Amino acid sequence: MAHFGRNSEYIRMEGKKPLDGRLQIQGSKNAALPILAACVLIPGKCVLRGCPCITDIECMCSLLKSTGAGVEHSGSQIAVDTCSVREYRLPEKYVSAMRSSVVLMGAVLGRLGEVHVNYPGGCVIGERPIDMHLYGLEKLGAQIWIDGNHIHAYADELRGAVIDLPFPSVGATQNIILAAATARGTTVIKNAAKEPEIIELCKFLNMAGARIDYAGTQLKAGRIVIQGVELSKLRGIEYEIISDRIVAGTYLFAALAAGGKITLENVPIRQLGSVCDTIRGMGAEIVIGEAENEMTINACDRDRITNIPYIETDVYPDFPTDLQSPLLVAACMAKGKLTVREKIFSSRFRIVEELRRMGAEIAIEGDTAIVTGGRELEGRTVIARELRGGAALVVAGLCASGITTVADSGFIRRGYQDIAGDFTKLGARISYGE
Numbered sequence: 105m106a107h108f109g110r111n112s113e114y115i116r117m118e119g120k121k122p123l124d125g126r127l128q129i130q131g132s133k134n135a136a137l138p139i140l141a142a143c144v145l146i147p148g149k150c151v152l153r154g155c156p157c158i159t160d161i162e163c164m165c166s167l168l169k170s171t172g173a174g175v176e177h178s179g180s181q182i183a184v185d186t187c188s189v190r191e192y193r194l195p196e197k198y199v200s201a202m203r204s205s206v207v208l209m210g211a212v213l214g215r216l217g218e219v220h221v222n223y224p225g226g227c228v229i230g231e232r233p234i235d236m237h238l239y240g241l242e243k244l245g246a247q248i249w250i251d252g253n254h255i256h257a258y259a260d261e262l263r264g265a266v267i268d269l270p271f272p273s274v275g276a277t278q279n280i281i282l283a284a285a286t287a288r289g290t291t292v293i294k295n296a297a298k299e300p301e302i303i304e305l306c307k308f309l310n311m312a313g314a315r316i317d318y319a320g321t322q323l324k325a326g327r328i329v330i331q332g333v334e335l336s337k338l339r340g341i342e343y344e345i346i347s348d349r350i351v352a353g354t355y356l357f358a359a360l361a362a363g364g365k366i367t368l369e370n371v372p373i374r375q376l377g378s379v380c381d382t383i384r385g386m387g388a389e390i391v392i393g394e395a396e397n398e399m400t401i402n403a404c405d406r407d408r409i410t411n412i413p414y415i416e417t418d419v420y421p422d423f424p425t426d427l428q429s430p431l432l433v434a435a436c437m438a439k440g441k442l443t444v445r446e447k448i449f450s451s452r453f454r455i456v457e458e459l460r461r462m463g464a465e466i467a468i469e470g471d472t473a474i475v476t477g478g479r480e481l482e483g484r485t486v487i488a489r490e491l492r493g494g495a496a497l498v499v500a501g502l503c504a505s506g507i508t509t510v511a512d513s514g515f516i517r518r519g520y521q522d523i524a525g526d527f528t529k530l531g532a533r534i535s536y537g538e
């Protein structure tokens with residue numbers, strides 16, 4: 105079993121070498137996790153292709169097994185047979201390790217009518233309450249009892265409802281979709297999240313027999329309408345997981361920061377609009393090959409790489425919070441100043457301290473970071489404290505003079521299947537150590 109927390113693994117690299125080469129982007133973590141959870145709802149066998157080989161996926165597979173599901177994992181293919189799912193108590197060890205485990209609530213409740221779970225864990229990037237998840241499940245008729253750190257939810261019958269979310273939370277929208285898919289009657293989620301991973305979950309469930317209207321005018325209005333179907337109407341299917349927009353974005357920012365020219369294959373091009381706008385705005389050239397899902401970034405001419413004045417993270421299609429840390433690193437390497445406002449998670453500037461130790465000039469004022477670029481970064485030992493921040497420290501190491509060691513790099517394996525291998529393919533001098 106893989107580790108999910110602190111660890112002795114590190115990544116070491118020698119920086120200041122422009123990137124060069126081609127790379128295939130892995131499958132999407134944030135699409136695969138809720139779809140794996142959705143398998144619990146479907147009495148039958150689902151086969152998912154294109155899953156990333158990362159520890160969060162291993163953790164979800166362990167959670168599925170704990171419910172009684174049969175899980176066969178071979179390379180990027182995962183087969184989940186849920187015919188004998190009976191256990192509604194989810195083990196704390198795995199739930200605490202990963203925030204995304206929370207979406208199993210809706211799926212297990214829909215399948216078994218009951219779920220016992222502790223408050224989920226995840227990255228230390230700020231307060232991550234689940235009040236909207238619980239509100240949605242209660243509106244669908246679930247009785248919820250909270251006992252210390254434990255949540256017990258049950259329902260003799262889930263019933264469709266109109267649920268107006270105060271914020272378009274990705275996780276709460278997913279949980280409500282899962283619980284409503286087999287509820288009696290119609291559920292309308294207002295102010296629903298519109299992230300591509302929500303669309304993928306709806307597509308997957310509809311292929312399996314659910315009746316969810318999420319497209320066109322509904323999507324524009326931020327509404328998702330779910331006509332509940334009987335559990336017995338759902339059937340196992342085969343499904344291909346989309347590629348990972350955040351991993352693709354991380355590597356684009358790596359090229360912008362370290363310089364060079366790289367081509368990424370299997371890129372979800374349409375999901376990267378705000379990211380490409382930002383990168384182009386900072387002076388790099390991006391060429392898109394729609395037919396081959398390829399994207400080439402050219403950041404060789406360093407004189408052209410200049411900060412834009414301001415950017416803020418927000419819900420899709422705006423700039424994703426998950427790419428805020430790699431953006432900070434790229435801003436350190438560009439000329440001029442960038443002001444970044446983090447609107448989604450309160451503590452997402454934890455890497456700033458580490459970047460300052462490397463020589464970066466970054467001031468923090470509440471939810472805003474002001475980066476003065478054009479400073480030289482120097483290789484140091486820095487500590488990864490969470491997934492995306494950890495990946496961004498690797499990017500910083502590629503830009504720094506001398507040797508950088510990113511300690512506790514096991515966090516990065518939660519979302520990147522082989523970050524050192526990928527950067528090696530792009531010509532970097534980088535390796536894992538233990």
Ligand code: UD1
Nearest residue numbers: 134231232233234235236237273274275276419425448449
């Ligand atoms: C979030 C990101 C998602 C990203 C994922 C992993 C957004 C909108 N969501 O999804 O893109 O892939 O992290 O890093 O960018 N909140 C509440 N109560 C709740 C649920 C959420 O107050 O019950 C608040 C959170 O504290 C946060 C915001 O809503 O400020 C966004 O949360 P949400 O979209 O639910 O987070 P995730 O589903 O984890």
